[in-house]
Amino acid sequence: MNTVQPQPPQQSQHLMSVTARPADVFVRGEGAWLWDQAGRRYLDWLQGWAVNALGHCPAVITQALQSQSTQLLTPSPALYNLPSLVLAERLCALSGFDQVFFGSTGAEANEGAIKLARKWGRTGGRAAFEIITFDNAFHGRNLATMAASGKAGWDALFPPNMPGFAKATLNDLDSVHRVLSDRTVAIMLEPVQGEAGVRPATQAFLQALRQLCDERGLLLIFDEVQTGCGRLGELFGFQYYGVKPDILTLGKGLGGGVPMSAVLAQQHCSVFEHGDQGGTYAGNPLMCAVSLAVLQELSQPDFLSQVRERGQQLQEGLLEPAQRYGLGEVRGAGLLWALELGCDNAAQVVQSCREQGLLVNAARPHCLRFMPRLNSTEQEIQAGLSILAGVMTPQRSRVTRGN
Ligand SMILES: Cc1ncc(COP(=O)(O)O)c(C=O)c1O
Incomplete structure (x- = not known):
């Protein structure tokens, strides 16, 4: 008996058209x-x-997926699982940060960093919430990270925009000083603006931002969703520049092909309390097992x-x-x-x-x-x-x- 295999569709009228794609599948x-x-x-x-x-x-990822998928997929984010405990320890040891929250996408990690900074800005009776971000920056596509981004025209897409971001110009310290105020809680940037066309911050600029944050009691946040995990030839971009932020976000390469991201914080600003942050897939063992395998490879001599x-x-x-x-x-x-x-x-x-x-x-x-x-x-x-x-x-x- 002949069985007729259904032909897979070449293109779909049922996928929302959100970007131009070549016809090849x-x-x-x-x-x-x-x-x-x-x-x-x-x-x-x-x-x-x-x-x-x-x-x-890569074999290390397919093996990690196969092995972990026979053990445990998602117990619940309200229960500890082994891969996430081991990954947290490994990532903190490699980066020198104290605590980590795992997410699935870069935007989710950046939104977590924004929440963490806003929470920290309310400690000790202060009321600082504004984050200085940069023209042409790209931090993701949820509403908070779109507002944090500096892509031309994005402010007109989905009004009203989330308040709490002031824009400066990369590598222009005066432009940062011009938007600095009592409301400022943090400065957030990509060490190299990837989506803007690989536009690097200078080392002098990042050092000056670090000094400014130390003098004014602000947090320095690096979005290393693109530059982290070996992309710049060091494990993390902040190591490439020799300037350590207070909060670091990772994504993309951290999962090596699976949805995985992280917010890392130094102890003094790791202020989330129960109920502040979470997510159904936060730290799920399948993705954490893959990240461990990826980091193992990146750490080879x-x-x-x-x-x-x-x-x-x-x-x-x-x-x-x-x-x-x-x-x-x-x-x-x-x-x-x-x-x-x-x-x-x-x-x-x-x-x-x-x-x-x-x-x-x-x-x-x-x-x-x-x-x-x-x-x-x-x-x-x-x-x-x-x-x-x-x-x-x-x-x-x-x-x-x-x-
Ligand atoms: C620097 C940076 N931050 C955040 C994001 C958003 O990551 P995701 O698409 O995983 O939400 C990207 C994605 O290109 C990025 O390059």
């Missing part, structure tokens, strides 16, 4: 590579938006030096077309890089790269972003750079011809 990932339904293979330098620290479906080496290879490879075609800046660290194109053709370059089997991101209309897996090989980086070079050549001649 992706069905399988392994390491640096993704395959679409037609069997085409792509070198993936999106890696789930800097999520898959170890690439697609040569892992981070390899990230730095591959990062240098990528940087040098990007500087070559940048110089040859007179493009703009190459910015970044570790394995988070951007290339300024000098004109608004990033979407075309992304499409041409995809046609040639390389997935990259247009962080801005004029800027490409690269987020390969942290355990990339020399050959993979070279392969991606070769595709990019091949794509840039006709792109640039078209631009110089003016069509």
Whole structure:
């Protein structure tokens, strides 16, 4: 008897259309590579938006999932579970923070950090609640983190906006002083603004913010959802900069491909009381087991030096077309890089790269972003750079011809 297999849909009218997607449907990932339904293979330098620290479906993650899924999935957030206890201890030991709250997404971690800062601002009879955040920042897509973000146009999307955020300009200390007031409780920023096109804070700026927070009794919060967990070539971005915040948020790479995030706090500002914070999946053992496996890999002796080496290879490879075609800046660290194109053709370059089997991101209309897996090989980086070079050549001649 013939059984007719239903054809999977190519596209769905039933998925809310919240972003433009290419028509290809992706069905399988392994390491640096993704395959679409037609069997085409792509070198993936999106890696789930800097999520898959170890690439697609690494054995350490699938083993952790298999093993933990036979033991315990979700007991209840009101009961202790072993993986979350071990992960809390490990993460605090690695980062030097005192306490942690686990969530599922970066936005949830940042919302937790905002709540923690507001709670802390009310201790000792004070009434400080305002958080200074930055133009072009990206902290997530729930209402609090959208208000904290500085993406152009976002303030007009879902009014009324959540109050309690004042905006300053990255690397401009005067702009921070201008919005500082008695209401200020914290300064919150990404050490490198990822979604803005990989725009790094300077070390001097972060040191000045640290000093300002110490002098004024404010909290310094680093959103390391994108820069944390090895992405900048150190385990945490604050270690790369040598400036320690009071509160640190992590996401993306912490789960290496599964939904996992964390708010870490130093003892003096870890002020949540029962009922202040929680979540059905907070610290569920399945995700915590995966995070433990990811951290185990990131902590291997040569892992981070390899990230730095591959990062240098990528940087040098990007500087070559940048110089040859007179493009703009190459910015970044570790394995988070951007290339300024000098004109608004990033979407075309992304499409041409995809046609040639390389997935990259247009962080801005004029800027490409690269987020390969942290355990990339020399050959993979070279392969991606070769595709990019091949794509840039006709792109640039078209631009110089003016069509
Ligand atoms: C710096 C930063 N913070 C927060 C977020 C939001 O994370 P999520 O999409 O997991 O909520 C992102 C996502 O890109 C991010 O880059």
